[in-house]
Amino acid sequence: MSTPTTTPSPTVVKCPTCQTPVVWNDTSPYRPFCCKRCQLIDLGEWAEEEKAIPGAPDMSDSDGWSEDMGY
Structure with missing residues (x-):
């Protein structure tokens, strides 16, 4: 006896x-x-930063570090 094939x-x-x-x-x-x-619509929400992926805060400006070392 065969079993019926189900998709x-x-x-x-x-x-x-x-x-x-x-x-x-x-x-x-x-x-x-x-x-x-x-x-x-979804793309526009990302572009306007209405949506974001949670992560670590951007430290580039807040820690006082700069790539320009004045050399």
Whole structure:
């Protein structure tokens, strides 16, 4: 007796911008976004520094160190 072959269900994610379900495969060229518009909205938020990856603070100006040693 053979077992029926099942195809795995496609992975579906929510668009980070508008929360629309997006199938994660080659038919979704803007994945994880649902469309070019949502992709550009997200890019604009990064460019305007509304989004950021947490990390160590920038020490380049606050510690008084300079590459120019006056030589």
